[in-house]
Amino acid sequence: MNHYQQTLRIQTTGKSLTRITRQIETTVSDAGIEMGLCTLFLRHTSASLVIQENADPDVLVDLENFFAKLVPESGYYIHSAEGPDDMPAHIRTALTHTSEQIPIARGRLVLGTWQGIYIWEHRQRRHHRELVVHISGN
Template structure:
């Protein structure tokens, strides 16, 4: 079994989705692995990863609006050391994912036709987010 790792630095924009599918696809190609698994791990507690609709941007808007209603920023949170958006961002990350696993078949990610991989920034500021991409297989 072969292992291949790369760490990406992904600049985010405030409260947005950053499509990273092509970057991950490129790393899988570089790995040379034909059959295996691609594991993604985001090294942060106030941003997350989602595999979601990649054709209609309204889906992402609706997701963001729903999560904003579910976890409001004007809640009475105890933790506010980094600002009013900090604790809600932690809760939103806990409700979503900081890791994803995607099978690899014939050298390609086995994503559905309408699936894209996104980094979801939950904070109101820009950050450089670190994503560990680990590809393993044959």
């Protein structure tokens, strides 16, 4: 079994979903693995990874609106050292994922027709996020 690992530095634009499917597809291609598994790990506690609809942007808007109501920034949080959006960002990350696994077949990610990979920035300001991409297989 072969292994390939790369850390991608992704610039987010503030509270939003940033599509990263193409960057991951390029990394998988660079790895030269024909069949295996791609593991993604986001090294942060105030942003998350989601695999979601990539055709209708209304889905992403609805997700953001739902989470804004589910975890409001105007809550009574004790932790506020990094600003009022920090603790809600931690809660949103806890409710989603910081890692994902996607099979690889014939050298490509095995995503569904309408699936895209996103970093979901939960903070108001833009950030540089580090994403570790680990690919294993043959």
